[in-house]
Amino acid sequence: MYTLIDYSLDNELALIGLSRAPVNALGHALRLELQAAFRQASADPAIKAIVVYGHNLPFCAGADIAEFGGADFTATPGLPDLLIELAASAKPMVAAVGGLALGGGLELAMACGYRIAEPKARLGLPEITLGLIPGAGGTQRLPRLIGAEAALEAILSGQPLNAARALELGLVDRIASSAAELLGEACAFARELLQAGAPAQPACPYAAPGAALPENFFTDYTARKSGQWKGQAAPHLALEAVRIACEQPLEVGLQRESELFAEAMDSPQSKALRHLFFAEREAGKVPGIDASLPLRPIRKVAVIGAGTMGGGIAMNFANIGIPVVLLEQKREALDRGLAHIRKNYEISAKRGKLSQEQLEQRMALLFGTLEYADLADADLVIEAVFESMEVKRQVFATLDEVCKPGAILASNTSTLDVDQIAACTRRPQDVIGLHFFSPANVMRLLEVVRGKATAPDVLATALKLGKQIGKLPVVSGVCYGFIGNRMLEPYAREAHRLLLEGATPAQIDRVLTDLGLNMGVLSMYDLVGIDVGYLIRTPLRAMLAQDPSYCRLADELYALGRYGQKSGRGMYIYEGRERHDDPEVLAMAERLAAELGIQRRVISDQEIHDRCLFMLINEGIQILDEGIALRAGDIDLVWTCGYGFPTWLGGPLHYAEHLGLERVLNGIRQYREQLGAYGELWLQPAPLLERLVAAGKTRISKD
Ligand code: 3HC
Ligand code: NAI
Numbered sequence: 001m002y003t004l005i006d007y008s009l010d011n012e013l014a015l016i017g018l019s020r021a022p023v024n025a026l027g028h029a030l031r032l033e034l035q036a037a038f039r040q041a042s043a044d045p046a047i048k049a050i051v052v053y054g055h056n057l058p059f060c061a062g063a064d065i066a067e068f069g070g071a072d073f074t075a076t077p078g079l080p081d082l083l084i085e086l087a088a089s090a091k092p093m094v095a096a097v098g099g100l101a102l103g104g105g106l107e108l109a110m111a112c113g114y115r116i117a118e119p120k121a122r123l124g125l126p127e128i129t130l131g132l133i134p135g136a137g138g139t140q141r142l143p144r145l146i147g148a149e150a151a152l153e154a155i156l157s158g159q160p161l162n163a164a165r166a167l168e169l170g171l172v173d174r175i176a177s178s179a180a181e182l183l184g185e186a187c188a189f190a191r192e193l194l195q196a197g198a199p200a201q202p203a204c205p206y207a208a209p210g211a212a213l214p215e216n217f218f219t220d221y222t223a224r225k226s227g228q229w230k231g232q233a234a235p236h237l238a239l240e241a242v243r244i245a246c247e248q249p250l251e252v253g254l255q256r257e258s259e260l261f262a263e264a265m266d267s268p269q270s271k272a273l274r275h276l277f278f279a280e281r282e283a284g285k286v287p288g289i290d291a292s293l294p295l296r297p298i299r300k301v302a303v304i305g306a307g308t309m310g311g312g313i314a315m316n317f318a319n320i321g322i323p324v325v326l327l328e329q330k331r332e333a334l335d336r337g338l339a340h341i342r343k344n345y346e347i348s349a350k351r352g353k354l355s356q357e358q359l360e361q362r363m364a365l366l367f368g369t370l371e372y373a374d375l376a377d378a379d380l381v382i383e384a385v386f387e388s389m390e391v392k393r394q395v396f397a398t399l400d401e402v403c404k405p406g407a408i409l410a411s412n413t414s415t416l417d418v419d420q421i422a423a424c425t426r427r428p429q430d431v432i433g434l435h436f437f438s439p440a441n442v443m444r445l446l447e448v449v450r451g452k453a454t455a456p457d458v459l460a461t462a463l464k465l466g467k468q469i470g471k472l473p474v475v476s477g478v479c480y481g482f483i484g485n486r487m488l489e490p491y492a493r494e495a496h497r498l499l500l501e502g503a504t505p506a507q508i509d510r511v512l513t514d515l516g517l518n519m520g521v522l523s524m525y526d527l528v529g530i531d532v533g534y535l536i537r538t539p540l541r542a543m544l545a546q547d548p549s550y551c552r553l554a555d556e557l558y559a560l561g562r563y564g565q566k567s568g569r570g571m572y573i574y575e576g577r578e579r580h581d582d583p584e585v586l587a588m589a590e591r592l593a594a595e596l597g598i599q600r601r602v603i604s605d606q607e608i609h610d611r612c613l614f615m616l617i618n619e620g621i622q623i624l625d626e627g628i629a630l631r632a633g634d635i636d637l638v639w640t641c642g643y644g645f646p647t648w649l650g651g652p653l654h655y656a657e658h659l660g661l662e663r664v665l666n667g668i669r670q671y672r673e674q675l676g677a678y679g680e681l682w683l684q685p686a687p688l689l690e691r692l693v694a695a696g697k698t699r700i701s702k703d
Helices: 028-043 079-087 104-111 126-129 140-148 146-155 165-171 183-196 217-229 232-248 251-265 268-283 308-319 331-350 357-365 389-402 418-422 456-468 484-501 505-515 521-528 530-544 552-557 583-596 605-626 631-644 652-659 661-674 676-682 689-694
Strands: 005-010 013-018 049-054 093-097 100-102 114-115 122-124 301-302 324-329 366-369 380-382 406-410 431-436 445-449 472-476 571-576 578-580
Touching: 013 028, 013 183, 028 049, 028 079, 028 126, 049 183, 079 104, 079 251, 093 100, 093 104, 100 104, 104 122, 114 165, 114 183, 114 583, 122 165, 122 308, 126 146, 126 268, 140 146, 140 232, 140 251, 140 578, 140 605, 146 217, 146 232, 165 301, 183 445, 217 232, 232 251, 251 268, 268 472, 268 631, 268 652, 308 324, 308 331, 308 357, 308 431, 308 689, 324 331, 331 366, 357 366, 357 605, 380 389, 389 406, 389 418, 406 456, 418 431, 431 456, 431 530, 445 456, 445 631, 472 631, 484 505, 484 521, 484 530, 484 552, 484 583, 484 605, 484 631, 505 605, 521 530, 530 552, 552 583, 583 676, 605 661, 605 689, 631 652, 652 661, 661 676, 661 689
Parallel strands: 013 049, 049 093, 093 114, 100 122, 301 324, 301 380, 324 366, 380 406, 406 431, 445 472
Antiparallel strands: 005 013, 431 445, 571 578
16 A cells, blocks of 8 residues: 555554655655654554654655755645644654654654664755755754754754764664664653653653743854854855744744745755755766676785875775775875875864874885885876876886776876876776865865776766765866866956956955855965965966967966965965065056056956856856766865865856856856957857857756
């Protein structure tokens, strides 16, 4: 009778097993069956208590996000009403939380009077990461169970709690001895409750969650935290819902929560975050790469170059127990690299994220060498030497000599041609780009660069391994800078040109951070290094010769040894990390403009926004058209995950759809005309953008 529920009886207990693979998302069909199963158990006089669990599946990952915005989401029974019905059960209900209880899943567990979790369970309300607030009682029931402050922390961070912390806070009543014992112990718990004559709904420890709060708690909280929320609306809505929980009876709070949830659901911010959620799941699916393809085993990794990137890359593998050989040219560089890795681990240990024993275990997995012979048994080699084709050529030719057949040979190059690198070997099918972002042990983005000869199993292995080390792998084709750095180029170019036309570094960076970017592009270059920016432009020099104004100010700063934060001066002057405008830079911009015949004028914030963003978007659309990126969502992931583009705008291409493609195209055309020869040279609308607008399309996809 049920297709998504495993309904069984164990004497006086009804066991309702949620059985909708893969994660028991509470879509309409599952809600209908859960309601029916609950009513069946409630109506059966032989049943005295009910246990809800995930039948060979995680307990529940919440509402079905794929239903959002569609008719199924609001179809009866809606999740909030269903949970109100369950919470009014006359019979005690025990939620047995295996794996995870997230969002609506935790709300379901909280509607049950009692909860038991397996030791590795994670329980949380991640709605905020989707630009939402919990909408099925979470904002009302959680404060009543664990207190307003702890509830706010969980709701606003969206971070799940582990079982031990959930027990400590009173979110679960007990922890089962193991996942395997969970259901049995949940049944035993239910019987104990029956024997003790426990009520179906026990009194909440914080029945009046507002009572314990200091005066002005919510206004003070907003004042303290709202800076971190930047332009995001959902945290404010969540705070409002929790405030109501503290001031009003449950029924009133549930009603208000529903209204606030609906407001969040309709917001462009939530749509953007939901777009990224699905883009992330889509990114792993690569046409032509079959999930059943046998992968190459990776038991030992080698990293060449123990500099900024090599050390961080090596840590990723040591962190998951894979031994790493780290090769350098000179003993001092190797020692420096290894010492830096140790220092990074020590910082983690100081912060309590790593025990001393774990630190030593990880260091023991790292083996430094100056000899290529030590790479002979590596399954994967990642090169992270200087960004020079000549140096990389030599390295790959040597790898071809020493590595075993079938070893994957990867380059961490940020701009160079992976096909050319592959051609230095007799095994181009084994060569791939693995472009980590700095700091490589922290940043989640991993561009996986597929060369024209890269074998499917090499790509599939890289994608799987990327996930294993906690990264978000996004596939890119081969071109200068791949997806991310190629798009960075026109975006940065406009910023640099605007300096000569009359904008200041501070104005440009402010416009970008006001939009929500973590950093303005000019302070980003000051952080990365004006010298690094200069070197990255080297392969472009022939093309750049057409425009003497191209990044001219940055080139002059480079010549003056003003490399940015590391030398205390770049686009700005630094005192520690604090930066100030530098009158010298402003004077240089004026002088250069005069030399180059550029008319200086007052530049509006709107122009900065439009020129930087539209050219970023335009390049993204071009990359999509060329097939460098597989889909618009991949581009959005690269920029939100690797370049600090605000997630609540959904990435540059989603943002373009929000602005309207016609507006973007018209903007590019208008500035192209306005800027004369410069506009003609650089502000060329992407043909795909023109085609999309001509066809009246509002979404970006390759036609
Ligand atoms: N709704 C719909 N589909 C979901 C889903 C959900 N809540 N959670 C996961 N899925 C789907 C994914 O899209 C993916 O589908 P695919 O295989 O077709 O691509 C599949 O389940 C597996 O997901 P992952 O690839 O992400 O698997 P992982 O094991 O890496 O992660 C997870 C599992 C931790 C559950 C992760 O998917 C996740 O974080 N899901 C979202 C959880 C969440 O945000 N829940 C709150 C929803 S909003 C809500 O409940 C509102 C309520 O308050 C009213
Ligand atoms: P780095 O200069 O900090 O480190 C390079 C290391 O390689 C040095 O320690 C050097 O001694 C060593 N090395 C040079 N030639 C070698 C050889 N033939 N054999 C063995 N070791 C050799 O450089 P960084 O920043 O780590 O960059 C490395 C690569 O990573 C470059 O291709 C760069 O473009 C790329 N990259 C850099 C990022 C960054 O933010 N620094 C981000 C992403 C990629």
